[in-house]
Amino acid sequence: MKVALVGYGTVGKSVYKMLEKAEGLTPGKVLVLPEFYTAPFQTTDYNDILNDAETEAVVECITDIKCGYEYAKAALEKGKHVVSSSKAMVAVYGPELNKLAREKGVAFLFGAACGGSMPILFALSQSRQMDEVQSVSGILNGTTNYMLDSMQRKGCTYEDALKVAQELGYAEADPTADVSGQDPLRKIMLACAVAYGVLPVDGLNREGIESLTAADVNHFAPKGKVCRLIAKGGKNDDGSVYAYVEPVLFPKNAPECSVLDNNNLAKSVCKYNGSLVMIGQGAGGDPTASNVLRDLINIKTGYCHFLPAKCEEGAAHNENDVHRYYVRADEKDLALFPAEEVEQTGDVYRLITAPIAVSKMHQLAADIRAEGRKVFFAAVAE
Amino acid sequence: MKVALVGYGTVGKSVYKMLEKAEGLTPGKVLVLPEFYTAPFQTTDYNDILNDAETEAVVECITDIKCGYEYAKAALEKGKHVVSSSKAMVAVYGPELNKLAREKGVAFLFGAACGGSMPILFALSQSRQMDEVQSVSGILNGTTNYMLDSMQRKGCTYEDALKVAQELGYAEADPTADVSGQDPLRKIMLACAVAYGVLPVDGLNREGIESLTAADVNHFAPKGKVCRLIAKGGKNDDGSVYAYVEPVLFPKNAPECSVLDNNNLAKSVCKYNGSLVMIGQGAGGDPTASNVLRDLINIKTGYCHFLPAKCEEGAAHNENDVHRYYVRADEKDLALFPAEEVEQTGDVYRLITAPIAVSKMHQLAADIRAEGRKVFFAAVAE
Numbered sequence: 001m002k003v004a005l006v007g008y009g010t011v012g013k014s015v016y017k018m019l020e021k022a023e024g025l026t027p028g029k030v031l032v033l034p035e036f037y038t039a040p041f042q043t044t045d046y047n048d049i050l051n052d053a054e055t056e057a058v059v060e061c062i063t064d065i066k067c068g069y070e071y072a073k074a075a076l077e078k079g080k081h082v083v084s085s086s087k088a089m090v091a092v093y094g095p096e097l098n099k100l101a102r103e104k105g106v107a108f109l110f111g112a113a114c115g116g117s118m119p120i121l122f123a124l125s126q127s128r129q130m131d132e133v134q135s136v137s138g139i140l141n142g143t144t145n146y147m148l149d150s151m152q153r154k155g156c157t158y159e160d161a162l163k164v165a166q167e168l169g170y171a172e173a174d175p176t177a178d179v180s181g182q183d184p185l186r187k188i189m190l191a192c193a194v195a196y197g198v199l200p201v202d203g204l205n206r207e208g209i210e211s212l213t214a215a216d217v218n219h220f221a222p223k224g225k226v227c228r229l230i231a232k233g234g235k236n237d238d239g240s241v242y243a244y245v246e247p248v249l250f251p252k253n254a255p256e257c258s259v260l261d262n263n264n265l266a267k268s269v270c271k272y273n274g275s276l277v278m279i280g281q282g283a284g285g286d287p288t289a290s291n292v293l294r295d296l297i298n299i300k301t302g303y304c305h306f307l308p309a310k311c312e313e314g315a316a317h318n319e320n321d322v323h324r325y326y327v328r329a330d331e332k333d334l335a336l337f338p339a340e341e342v343e344q345t346g347d348v349y350r351l352i353t354a355p356i357a358v359s360k361m362h363q364l365a366a367d368i369r370a371e372g373r374k375v376f377f378a379a380v381a382e
Numbered sequence: 383m384k385v386a387l388v389g390y391g392t393v394g395k396s397v398y399k400m401l402e403k404a405e406g407l408t409p410g411k412v413l414v415l416p417e418f419y420t421a422p423f424q425t426t427d428y429n430d431i432l433n434d435a436e437t438e439a440v441v442e443c444i445t446d447i448k449c450g451y452e453y454a455k456a457a458l459e460k461g462k463h464v465v466s467s468s469k470a471m472v473a474v475y476g477p478e479l480n481k482l483a484r485e486k487g488v489a490f491l492f493g494a495a496c497g498g499s500m501p502i503l504f505a506l507s508q509s510r511q512m513d514e515v516q517s518v519s520g521i522l523n524g525t526t527n528y529m530l531d532s533m534q535r536k537g538c539t540y541e542d543a544l545k546v547a548q549e550l551g552y553a554e555a556d557p558t559a560d561v562s563g564q565d566p567l568r569k570i571m572l573a574c575a576v577a578y579g580v581l582p583v584d585g586l587n588r589e590g591i592e593s594l595t596a597a598d599v600n601h602f603a604p605k606g607k608v609c610r611l612i613a614k615g616g617k618n619d620d621g622s623v624y625a626y627v628e629p630v631l632f633p634k635n636a637p638e639c640s641v642l643d644n645n646n647l648a649k650s651v652c653k654y655n656g657s658l659v660m661i662g663q664g665a666g667g668d669p670t671a672s673n674v675l676r677d678l679i680n681i682k683t684g685y686c687h688f689l690p691a692k693c694e695e696g697a698a699h700n701e702n703d704v705h706r707y708y709v710r711a712d713e714k715d716l717a718l719f720p721a722e723e724v725e726q727t728g729d730v731y732r733l734i735t736a737p738i739a740v741s742k743m744h745q746l747a748a749d750i751r752a753e754g755r756k757v758f759f760a761a762v763a764e
Contacts (some may be wrong), residue, residue: 273672280658303680
């Protein structure tokens with residue numbers, strides 16, 4: 001199967017290299033912007049790809065959401081399979097492209113858009129067909145995991161951890177999408193779309209790691225707790241889905257605590273399959289390209305869709321998922337929380353709450369911050 | 383796709399139940415022995431399955447190796463896909479059945495034969511096609527993991543841990559296949575066959591957990607080391623494969639240490655994909671059936687073979703894989719080992735050795751035991 005590429009950045013270069021060696025796959029043309037054209041295997045005219053009858057599949061790996069969508073759409077309309085590694089694009093246009101691909105009888109896969117090197121979405125799409133996916137969760141952002149691990153194991157401050165992550169190329173100059181939880185939220189939205197046929201775009205809750213301090217880590221680390229930023233989605237008893245991102249404190253022998261540096265973890269819990277955890281590299285050219293290649297091998301053998309035939313945008317309902325929370329707050333805000341344990345250090349209070357609904361906890365934190373005060377919270381894993 | 387079953391034990395019952403709900407799959411007849419016939423969906427005559435043109439696939443989930451092989455072979459010869467959950471059968475007849483399936487243009491998959499609920503073999507078969515599998519390893523036996531975890535976390539003796547495992551149904555009345563490492567060795571043989579096209583049947587090394595004592599655990603646990611029984615296979619620089627089973631001591635934040643009770647772990651290391659770890663249930667009706675169902679969904683979409691077209695029996699070459707070892711031995715045997723550290727407690731010596739080849743270490747232990755003396759060893763994970 002001849003495979004063309006749109007984009008020749010870190011991921012594109014790795015995909016091209018792997019296509020040259022993979023069984024039954026060959027690289028086609030690579031679309032680049034005119035200023036990046038360097039060799040005849042590249043083209044600056046997308047029609048060279050669209051009009052090449054031998055090119056059966058197009059890999060889209062560019063960052064611009066709108067352009068990525070246009071390229072993907074045009075390829076599908078020409079009856080070519082599309083594989084995308086762009087979580088941001090698929091989180092917006094996934095359902096539309098899924099519909100178009102199915103109409104045209106071609107594939108639309110995006111394994112690398114969630115979990116980097118790990119075939120999470122493929123596993124979820126299979127589980128949807130033969131099991132019941134109860135929940136999917138994980139450490140889906142390598143940058144924040146690197147920072148949390150540095151704070152825990154090396155005693156770094158938040159600022160130092162961020163600085164090193166930037167120096168190592170894990171974090172962007174503007175790290176907002178990572179540290180605010182936007183990136184892992186997009187990934188869990190995709191996982192929900194695959195597992196349940198619902199892309200949750202409303203009612204989401206997102207808490208990143210920006211409020212975490214070294215003093216917090218120094219408080220819970222001696223108690224055997226390790227903080228990880230967790231994205232989680234699942235199905236409520238009434239059939240609606242929930243989806244959110246928030247810090248979680250795990251006991252030391254949880255698999256999440258073995259996820260060091262910038263690695264990722266994904267955990268699915270299904271009725272029959274039970275719990276299945278994957279740990280792997282969440283980003284990087286070669287690992288991400290590996291997942292693109294897995295998609296292409298799947299397409300070659302006939303596996304064409306992660307999303308079910310009926311996949312639509314919907315709302316998350318996070319009012320039914322409840323956790324105990326670790327909360328650090330000012331005295332003024334103490335009464336907001338049903339505390340089961342309280343510790344005071346100067347004017348800082350740290351609580352373990354009774355179970356609170358996810359949506360309620362995030363709203364309480366927003367209310368406190370709206371009044372100019374600080375709060376940190378993390379769910380306490382059972 | 384209509385799917386018949388051979389066998390209606392723990393796995394067969396779960397497969398049947400899942401087939402009734404799975405998308406695009408329906409259960410056919412179930413072959414049982416006359417004394418177990420209870421209902422009309424069962425049959426005692428295999429011809430009812432072989433001669434049913436609508437039955438496209440047969441799931442073989444019985445324990446008898448020779449019978450399982452005969453049933454699988456007959457189904458393939460009739461042009462029906464075969465899925466087997468029997469590691470013992472596939473470890474003997476896999477290459478032959480793979481050849482036959484390819485000649486007949488049908489599928490032969492056996493995902494549940496290695497890793498219980500985890501789609502390890504599928505992932506490896508994909509990696510073989512588009513990456514370079516450097517090694518595959520893991521905790522592939524739930525019984526021994528339960529015992530090791532009980533000894534470590536609950537301070538049980540070996541005998542108590544085995545007794546509880548038997549009471550819980552994790553261990554057989556005769557636990558030899560588990561505690562001697564035979565079961566995980568079969569699984570790693572299958573993983574090598576999938577990853578490299580070589581089913582290693584000679585030159586294997588196998589050390590179980592039978593020599594481990596509570597005193598050993600009491601010695602290394604305070605040093606932050608956790609013992610797991612690891613099966614490992616990989617490719618040597620000269621292209622030959624290695625394959626063996628032995629206890630390994632891990633540092634506490636290794637993913638292996640988060641594998642508690644009777645859970646399993648599998649880790650593949652590939653050139654591009656990097657390290658990919660899966661943790662899940664290694665046995666049990668529903669988890670194992672989940673992997674059978676994954677195989678069936680793969681077949682339905684066209685993914686037919688884990689083993690490459692050329693897959694043959696071969697030999698393992700374990701003389702190039704080297705580790706430091708933790709060794710507990712008598713004074714008389716000390717000189718056999720290149721010791722880097724020695725601790726003495728009464729007449730018991732505990733060493734950390736310089737790197738020793740796997741085949742050499744296993745031979746040394748065999749030599750010591752041949753003279754009637756005791757020894758325990760475990761590789762030290764870096």
